[in-house]
Amino acid sequence: MNMEMDKKDAENAPLDAEQFAAICKALGHPARVRIIKHLKAMDRCICGQIVEILPLAQSTVSQHLKQLKAAGLIRGEIEGMKTCYCLDHDALERFKRMAAMI
């Protein structure tokens, strides 16, 4: 009966500062914002393409991707030798809702 309370509460909660701050922190770097923008434009793309559009070393980009993934904003699935990243649209929507109530 109250198994779903967490989810329900989360939807109309005033705003969880910890949660919102965590996502903002993940978006708090230009490179990561550009990654999100690019994924939005491409819908999904492989890691190599993201490395190409950023003036950063491959290892650095990989770290940024890791942070975005840890924040739940993107997902990455290994496809053979490559890794394909895409947005987590639900997470982005949650972020937008939270941002709107700031």
Place this chain on the structure above:
Amino acid sequence: MNMEMDKKDAENAPLDAEQFAAICKALGHPARVRIIKHLKAMDRCICGQIVEILPLAQSTVSQHLKQLKAAGLIRGEIEGMKTCYCLDHDALERFKRMAAMI
């Protein structure tokens, strides 16, 4: 003729990653999100009240306020011995618009 181009462009730009990331970074700490929330509830309040609602030293809170001010999200005006802080609603609106187009 193009003296105002900066401003115009900023209004309908797809999204300036640097700008958006800077604001997100400022919001990337729970204490600062709580400060914003509190200012939204109170509309304006003196620094001392903010210090009271956070489990942090006064100097730490002062630093967080400084970051929020540097990001343009809040303004602070000295009123005699106290300092009164309030939200910069325009900046918040710009942030919300940017967040919505992420």
Place this chain on the structure above:
DNA sequence: CATGTTCATCGTAAAACGACGATATACGAT
């Protein structure tokens, strides 16, 4: 099997952050 490609992780160095106590500044009150 050997080699090349794609990506993640490790190790590291510099910079930035977060927190605190101590101090400085500015003002009001006595």
Place this chain on the structure above:
DNA sequence: ATCGTATATCGTCGTTTTACGATGAACATG
């Protein structure tokens, strides 16, 4: 003038972030 109050800034310390090159793991190809 002195004292107390409110706030900002300084100095410091430990942690985290950002960046890089080097290395490793997984897979494809010759």
